[in-house]
Amino acid sequence: MKNNDETILEILQGHKTSKWPAAKLVKIFIASTKADFVEERRLLLEYVGPELQTVFDEQKIEVELVDMHFGASEKDTFDAKLFEDHLHEIRMCHKLSRGCFFLSLVGNKYEPLIVPPRLEAEIFEALLDKVGELGLNCDILENWYFKEGNEYILKDCRFSTLEEWRAISEEIITIVHECMINMPAPAKKVLNNTLKSVVEQQFNFALGLAPGTAHRVINIFRHWDVPEETDKFHQENSNHVNKTIDKYCSEQIKLFHSNVKLLIPEENNIYFKVPWKPGGINLIHEEHEAYLNEFKNRVLNKLKGLIKKSLDDEPELKSKKKIVEENFQENITHLTLCYEDMRADFSNSEILERIKQIVQNTTNVRHNPILIYGNPGSGKTSLIQTIYRNFEKWFSCRTLRIIRFTSTTPRSSYNLELLRVICQQICIALKLPEGFLPRDASFDPLYINNWFQSLLRNFEDMNQVLVIFIDDLHLLNPLDADAINALSWLPITLPKKVHMICTTSTELEKLRMTPVQKERFKNPDSYLEIPTPDSLEDFVNKKFDALEDSFTKNAVARLSSLITCSEYGLTETELLEILMPTSNSEAVIHVEDANFNFSSLCSIRRKFEPLLREKIMSGKLLIEWSHVLIKDIVRRRYLHNQETLRNTHTELANLFFFEFCRDESCEDEEEEGEPAPLLSEIRETPFQSTVYKDVTYSQRHIEEAWIHLLLAGDTIKLKSLCMCNYDFLLAALQTFSVSYLRCLLEHVRCYLLDREIELVYYSIRKSTDVLTRDTYQLGTQLISWLRPVIERGGGLMSSLVTSAMAWCDGFTLPLVVPLTDWLQPPLPQQSRVINTPNVRLIESTPSGQHVICVVDSEPQLWHIMSNQLVHTFKGHTGKIICMAVTKHSQYLFTGSYDLSIIVWDLKSFAVKLRIHEHIAPVLCITGGLNNSVIISGGEDSSIIITSLSDGHVVMKIDHHRGPVTSVKVTSTGDILVSGSQDGRVCLWSLETFTLLNTITLQSPIQMIEVSADSVFLLACCRDNNLYLRTLATGTELHSLVEHKTKVRSICLTQDSCRAVIGGADGKVYIYDIHSAKLIKCLTGQSGEVTAVRVTDKDDFLLTAGGNRVMFYPFRSDDNIKNFNKMKKKSQHHLQPHGGFLTCLDISRDGQLSVTGALDHIVNVWQLNSQELVLTLKGHTGPITAVSFAANGLFVASGSEDKTVKVWGLTLGTLVSTFTGHQAAVSTVFVMMDSSRVISSDRNDTLCIWLADNGNLLQTYPGPSKCVRATNNMKYAIATNGDVSLKIWSLVKDDEKYNVNHSEEITCFVLTIDSQHIITGSRDMSLKVWQVVGGKLSQVLIGHTDAVTCVAVSVSDKSQVISGSCDNNLIVWDINTGADLYTLSAHLSYVTCVKLSGDGTTAVSGSDDKSIIIWDTKRGLQLTSLQLHYPIISIEPTSDFSRISVLLKDTHFMPIICLHNTPAKYVKLPTYCAPDKDIIENPKPAPKRQMKRLLKKEVSLDTYTWQKKYAHLTSNLVIPAVDERFKRRFSVSASMEEISKIPQMKDSQGGLGAKQASLAQSQHFDQLEALWNKRSPPRRRLHQSLSKQSSLAESHLDSSDEDGHLEDGKYVT
Secondary structure (H helix, E strand, C coil): CCCHHHHHHHHHCCCCCCCCCCCCEEEEEEECCCCCCHHHHHHHHHHHHHHHHHHHCCCCCEEEEEECCCCCCCHHHHCHHHHHHHHHHHHHHHHHCCCCCEEEEECCCCCCECCCCEEEHHHHHHHHHHHHHHCCCCHHHHHHEEEECCEEEECCCCCCCHHHHHHHHHHHHHHHHHHHCCCCHHHHHHHHHHCCEHHHHHHHHHHCCCCCCHHHEEEEEEEEECCCCCHHHHHHCCCCCCHHHHHHHHHHHHHHHHHHHHHCCHHHEEEEEEECCCCCCCCCCHHHHHHHHHHHHHHHHHHHHHHHHHHHHCCCCCCCCHHHHHHHHHHHHHHHHHCCCCCCCCCCCHHHHHHHHHHHHHCCCCECCEEEECCCCCCHHHHHHHHHHHHHHHCCCEEEEEEEECCCCHHHCEHHHHHHHHHHHHHHHHCCCCCCCCCCCCCCHHHHHHHHHHHHHHHHHCCEEEEEEEECHHHCECCHHHCCCCCCCCCCCECCCEEEEEEECCCHHHCCCCHHHHHHHCCCCCEEECCCCCCCHHHHHHHHHHHHHHHCHHHHHHHHHHHHHCCCCECHHHHHHHHCCCCCCCCCCCHHHCCCCHHHHHHHHHHHCCCEEEEEECCEEEEEECCHHHHHHHHHHHCCCHHHHHHHHHHHHHHHCHHHHHHHHHHHHCCCCCCCCCHHHHCCCCCECCCCCCCECCHHHHHHHHHHHHHCCCHHHHHHHHHCCHHHHHHHHHHCCHHHHHHHHHHHHCCCCCHHHHHHHHHHHHCHHHHHHCHHHHHHHHHHHHHHHCECCECHHHHHHHHHHHHHHHCCCCEEEECCCCCCCCCCCCCEEEECCCCCEEEECCCCCEEEEECCCCEEEEECCCCEEEEECCCCCCCEEEEEECCCCCEEEEEECCCCEEEEECCCCCEEEEECCCCCCEEEEEEECCCCEEEEEECCCCEEEEECCCCCEEEEECCCCCCEEEEEECCCCCEEEEEECCCEEEEEECCCCCEEEEEECCCCEEEEEECCCCCEEEEEECCCCEEEEECCCCCEEEEECCCCCCEEEEEECCCCCEEEEEECCCCEEEEECCCCEEEEEECCCCCCEEEEEECHHHCEEEEEECCEEEEEECCHHHCCCCCCEECCCCCCCCCCCCCCEEEEEECCCCCEEEEEECCCEEEEEECCCCEEEEEEECCCCCEEEEEECCCCCEEEEEECCCCEEEEECCCCEEEEEECCCCCCEEEEEECCCCCEEEEEECCCEEEEEECCCCCEEEEEECCCCEEEECCCCCEEEEECCCCEEEEEECCCCCCEEEEECCCCEEEEEECCCCCEEEEEECCCEEEEEECCCCCEEEEEECCCCCEEEEEECCCCCCEEEEEECCCEEEEEECCCCEEEEEEECCCCCEEEEEECCCCCEEEEEECCCEEEEEECCCCEEEEEEECCCCEEEEEECCCCCCEEEEECCCCCCCEEEEECCCCCCCCCCCCCCCCHHHHCCCCCCCCCCCCCCCHHHCCCCHHHHHHHHHHHHCCCCCCCCCHHHHCCCCHHHHHCCCCCCCCCCCCCCCCCHHHHHHHHHCCHHHHHHHHCCCCCHHHHCCCCEECCEECCCCCCCCCEECCEEECCEEEC
8 A cells, every 4th residue: 555655756746646636624514403402402513613713723624514404594494405405415524524524413303304405207206196096185286296207396485484384394294194004005105204303304315425424424312311201391392283192203213223223333423311300401401401511511521532532543645855846736636637527528629639639749849838718518528527537548658748728827827837836746756866856946036947948858758758737828917027928938849758738818919928938829730729619698697687586696705705805715614704704693593684604605506516516725725616617697786886895805815814804803902102012922823823822824915815915005004913923924935925915915926016025025025045945944034135224113014024923032933143234225226117108197096006197188097017007098189298186085186278277086987076177288286175176377477276066166366467377385374385487376265365474586486395394495586597495495505506407396205304306318317405416317218207106104116208107106204324323421422434344253252243344444343232332443443353352352454555554442432543564564462461563465464563652572474365363473374365374473483384286275274173184175175284393294174165264163174064166064073083974055165154152153154145043063054044145254153142243345244143052152262371481582572662552551359350360369370250141132132222230349259358358469560561471371272263265255254163172171
């Protein structure tokens, strides 16, 4: 027997297997009498059902309990037609349900007996004869039954009242009962079965569906415990007037009880004995309340047991691999549809034979795909099904068949997703060696297209044929990225042994293909047509007419509309949630009110059957129309207006987001200002909502729900709940893929132009590569891209970033989180272009989704994102000169040369008003007084104010002495500003129509603009000058003069900070109105820029000119120049870098980082708070190198100005300047005694000098590109990146060594004990050398390209890690030369690598723009972060709690946190005493004065004294590790400004009182003298490790990592 994996593989290869996945559904039919078991049924629906759903939610199983009595009338219980529908529902429950499918409640009542719905003709006629013999009323049978074929069928009883039908039923049942006694045995048996109660008939039907179903049936017996049987008891348990029938029922109930016990397993029978009370079960009785509690618990446990047993006995087909499972579930949906019944028979058709011939003839040559064209309903799908089933028979070799019915599932609705899943299915089915996903995979359209083509070529060399079937190609959603040539991915030529067969209902010329594709498909072997069949429309319409007669038009319309508006179908539970009111469990639900209960929905579904189909998608059973043609018919019948359509989508959206909206409404009632809890406090699952408590996103939200918010027009909820909601984005990414998430966002962008959606879309788009490989980077990518643009006041982007940070904070595994910003906003320079000829005027509609363009005399309304012309307004007879749109009332005003003004309604497109008051052309127009009036100015020099409601003139102002060229209203709406060719700007009160002020300009005015804050007035005059004045007083502020062209249009932004000028040269000039400086110049218009406008909140700038309208993102924060956080209340002038960073170092205590840049500035940063704390100015050339002193008191910087400067960090002052170099400084390194500095220049001169005064101690000629000293300060090591590395003694002149590689040395690193050097080279090897003697100890070979970087462990010098141009890292044991692990994940060469202090963790940076954290003990990747810039170097703290990154060509240094870092903190020593031999150098430096510039900055508080000098007076050489260094910084701590960590006042493991007093009594000079002497022997063991330096970098810098040694052992 095949295991699961083999079965799944077989299905993915296109075969149907005996083991076939079913829907994940538990559907239980509840059978009982209506009047009895009311409370029990209520408990089952309200408690047991929801509890079961909760239990099995994790397995994604949907639970539905079906109670046909809920909301049903009493008459329904006697309806024989409904009874048949209920039996059909039992059949469906048996077919679909896992575990239990039928639950019967049996008590003391045996009712109702129901009239036989149909009888065989032979039996019915025998019954009539017997009725005649007995002299009974045979008319009632003849009146209520009619013959149809070989059956007599009961007539419809809908038009009879309950009383009438009960009487008729009673009479028919009595007749049947009396006659059957004397009838032959076969007839008697049939009639006896019809005279059983509804419950018994349903029970017998359920057991008879298939052998062995009894174990899936539960029966509940309830016996009344009656002290003595009273008349009232008998009366309550008898509903039959006829005593004979009543007696018959009493006998039958006993037989039924005994049969039930025999027919189903004893464990499936549940017994209850309940004290009888008049009126039945009532909660006011304690005994009944106890019974109901026991009832719900026992039934719940029994159902749980049956379902779990079913899941254990028949486990679902499921792959352990996410990619395989995703493809398997997708394939199951399409294969199930493929193997369902065919509606048309093509088995012996000519077209099938033709396709067979084409396929067989072209298998071994390159050929075109086959495209089959046919009208809707022509049988294309049936043809595809037929070809699929027969294809294997056409070939003797193996075949791989892939079929997709487009738009059936989310993954088959978009080009990108369709191709991605097909590619992955091919990889899985073929078991390709590279796996299911290439290492460099990116779900980007271009990559996926190339991947698809390369996979097809694989079949040329295989003994296997691939065929891909795509049904209804035209239904693929054309998204923004591929709207014009959406099908360009379709190959025009296929490799050998590959076939593609597609169908479409759209003619070839109208398909979204390239011209080349269309030309190729015109080949008769590529383009086939199916004859047009008879239309299905008449059949469908007749079906709907019949349903309307049975269920009312409103009910049919509502149900049909819901199914039509669903994107991929709805489950029965979802339909019931909308259609079945549940507020009153006792109320009758009437279809006349367009509501349904279980019974009526079951009935209408059965009658709808030919038009509906069920499909399995993601384990759910969805109901949808069986043909797309039915959707079109329903739209024409019931969804003919936009309002109805939107209401239906709103209803569906409310279904899916009810919990979200309910939570939102509850929050509205809470007090404002209450802080929202962090995600880590409320999150339980990765998809838990950060905004809405106790609400999670399901797969249905990702697949279906979001689109209903879009089509309902609810943009606010669409953004807040879906597209700008972190949890939704994460759920979509992890449930589907980044390509699907991109498709969703692009789908929304086809409808909406929205800045926030644009930001999210482009963030995801730019992160596609990394999110393909690592979905957990979603949060960090959104933080990186969007944190720089979040508004200070909050907003959706702020909530999104906060949610992402909270998710990161709650993440329990290692995660790299950015703490600072370095990326510019992801928006493109230009968002959209609309092509329309000769645009002169433009206005944006209030929604911002449409733009009105004026070409000549007819304004045109364009939908921006779809680039479609919506409407043309026809009414003017002359050229339109001016136009305005009201902000809230949706009206368009146009003024024309025909002297008229027309007011258009933008919703109905109708003309609201025509105004003819001007006697000359209307030159300008606007609205005022909350859009209650229209204000216009004309060539007649008059301003006319008319009422918007009736068009009557409110006021006419004849003040100007020239044509009124511009009228504007302030933001408050009560001040009118008018400009005229008489050179004056007038301010008017619109309430009193009085002149408030007049501003006179030097030239006739052509245009004016008023700022949104009513402070500024911008006027463009005939002299082409732009004058900026204050609006209130007319005070002259600036003239905007940097444009050199004729001004054609102007506007001011809503932030009142920028002016936008459209020029005759086709350029758009943007000025800062506060400084009058030109900020930016936009190009791209094909002609004069005739109009410029900004949308609400300055989200977008619209420019019109030539034949196009262009849209630009335009928020002021869309172009961030400075991301840096400055230290507040700093005494120093702080200045962020204005040039690219060149070098980086980090202090040994991990508190500070220093950067140098091309702008000649050195900046010092606090890593905990990420603040800039010091700006050090003094260099006159670009900075080339920086280095911290080991004690952290100063930093040294080298520059191209040939100097090295030493900066004290306590006061931020310049301590000394070394001027001994004659060329640009290339390297600076502070030695471990923190008193001497080694520097080198490009003339290959090395200098050793004193840090506190710059006095030269020694000079050496030699390599200078990278220079380091050993931690014991006995040796210096240097190389120029050639084949050799030089080692020379700083103590003895004659001790020098050279070590060599066969090719250039690219990097080296020193071990902590100063005994070994590890070098890396372009010869692909690493070599381990002894420092003393320069002897080769070990060769490490394993890389396949040049080694670029190397690092050695502080805690274990034998552990080394190296990076290479082969994109890999290798962890080595240098004692054995073994490569312990090869770490592969980077996609480009590794540029840098560092190890944590304890050696357990490594961080690497690469040219692929990412950093990766590795577990070096297990050889595993832990986490990564894509930085979108090539990495030059990284400098981490000892435990990686902070990582500073140097990027290529940026002004910013990312500071990154490794959240949940696995590395342990190792305290690095901050001082190492010099060797005595160094002091006795044969080349002593001139005696220096004791200026103590450095020492003055040292405060001898307890902490500093103990840290620096404790070893001089105490045997406790190493003080206890300061608790402040042990701190693990969490992301939540980093979200807010981390306050400075207080210095330790008392050291627990410190000095005794006598020792402390002795030490503090020492004179400072004595301490300094002691400091310069050799330390005690144990102190000599304190070493530090020089970090690796890569010669592949243009600048080289380092800082040390180490622990300390005690008794020969390394101690952290």
